[in-house]
Amino acid sequence: MEAVAFRLGQRVHAAGDPARIGTVRYLGPVEGHSGDWVGVDWDAGAGGRHDGSLAGRRYFVAAGERSASFARPTALSSGITLPDALRSRYCVDNFTKEEQDEMYVFSTSQKRVSVELVGKNKVQEKLKNLNELTSASVSYMGVSSIGPRDELKNLVPNLRQLDLTGNLLSQWQDIFSLCEALVSLEVLDLTNNTMDNDFTESSSVKNICVLVLNYCGVTWELVEKIKVSFSCLSELHLMMNRIKKIMSPVGNIVQGFDTLRLLNLEDNHIDSWDEIVKLSYLRSLEQLHLNKNMIKHVTYPSNPPSPGSLGDAAVMPFQKLRVLLLGSNQIDEFLSVDSLNLFPSLMDVRLSDNPIADPAKGGVPRFVLIARLGKVKILNGSEVSPRERREAEIRYVRLVMGKAESYDPEEIKQMHPRFAELKAFHGIEDEKPISRTSGPQKMASGLISNIVEL
Structure with a gap:
């Protein structure tokens, strides 16, 4: 294969290693070496030797100091078509022993989900005709195009879920053609395909309900275009895209996404809650995943905006939001915790790996969070039973009472908004507090530093 067989910007993988993926950044000669070369900027973790310069001459600018290398054209592959990948993956005669023993797909959170094959004969009978296939994974198989549309349509007409993680796709027109060919397709995972942000809106794709674009280099400007073409999404996953700003073309509120129930923005670079407030009027939003960001408050x-600006006077901010995942952020104060009580439908919260929820870093234990979060039924992935809630609230009230002697009622109300409510609800009477400290201290810091005494 000659260098001219490739093009700048093309996604390729190392021959014989479909998991080592990169982007072509240079085509031509390399000084001091004969023949044609292809300069590749390898994806993170794929390994390289330099930054696009060699022997004092720069050929291209790579993403990292050692993410680039030059390769002979024969050492690279431009990939295969999707139909070829499906045949290779699901033709039983081509299975290796390991593939016969175990197959897997990736969940939207990038966890392996095993698919056990019970008996080779049964599998062969089931898959001898690929048109019976409803779920398929061709992750890291070097898929670079969908091939002839009719071929794909006739090959897997009943496919409902397709995992294309870690392939060579980059053009949105290929994705539109894929969705048009597979009219039964509902779940499409494009994780780790570097998608082109030059998006030309196509006719509406109404069959896709779940779209996974984790680690695809997606910007929010592209998301605004996606929502027009993929008009029936119920889930959109955008993990690891370095999204820091949510840029709405209309004011400061994101509109549209009328059917979107789950939005996954985990592991991005969001450091301001003001960006999240822009999502507060997504009318169907029930789950918002924000783990592994840098949110502090x-x-x-x-x-909220005036009702006329949104055309619906009845909608409250985050009206249907039931699940809010804020694990592994930088929340370190109770004001943020207490504010979660104001969300009208919130019942499932994750605060693990935040300073406020880590006793080892000066935070508070689970029972304090439960007591301060009156409506939460699931905390950090674990159900809050009625018994656990009752015990947590009583323990919390007694803790505050033991620290309250040096503060007036207004200070207590400000620092512990639910204290009076919980004290009355559980019928806890005043008692003389037992001082455990030699002098007064700030209520919040006292609660944190002395919580282990109970």
Whole structure:
């Protein structure tokens, strides 16, 4: 294969290693070496030797100091078509022993989900005709195009779920053609395909309900275009895309996404809750995944836009939001925790690996969070039973009472908004507090530093 067989910007993988993926950045000679060469900027973790310069001469600018290398054209592959990948993956005669023993697909959170094959004969009978296949994974198989549309349509007409993780796709027109060919397709996972942000809106794709674009280099500007073409999405996964700003073309509120129930923005670079407030009027949003960002403060929107600006006077901010995952952020104060009580439908919260929820870093244990979060039924992935809630609230009230002697009622109300409510609800009477410290201290810091004494 000659270098001219490739093009700048093309996605390729190392011959014989479909998991080592990169982008062509240079085609031509390399000084001091004969023949044609292809300069490749390898994806993170794929390994390289330099930054696009060699022997003092720069050929291209790579993403990292050692993410680039030059390769002979014969050492690279431009990939295969999707139909060829499906045949290779699901033709039983081509299975290796390991593939016969175990197959897997990736979940939207990038966890392996094993698919056990019970008996080779049964599998062969089931898959001898690929048109019976409803779920398929061709991850890291070097898929670079969908091939002839009719071929794909006739090959897997009943396919409902397709995992294309770690392939060579980059053009949105290929994705539109794929969705048009597979009219039964509902779940499409494009994780780790570097998609072109030059997006030309096509006719509406109404069959896709779940779209996974984790680690695809997606910007929010592209998301605004996606929502027009993929008009029936119920889930959109955008993990690891370095999204820091949510840029709405209309004011500061994201509109559209009328059917979207789950939005996954985990592991991006969001450091301001103001960006998340822009999502507060997505009318169907029930789950918002924000783990592994850099958010420090959370508030409930106090000044929502005027009803006329959204055309619906009845909608409250985050009206249907039931699940809010904020694990592994930088939340370190109770104001953010207490503000979660204002979300009208919130019942499932994750705060693990935040300073406020880590006793080893000066945070508080689970029972304090339960007591301060009155409506939460699931905390950090574990159900809050009625018994656990009752015990947590009583323990919390007694803790505050033991620290309250040096503060007036207004200070207590400000620092512990639910204290009076919980004290009355559980019928806890005043008692003389037992001082465990030699002098007064700030209520919040005292609660944190002395919580282990109970």
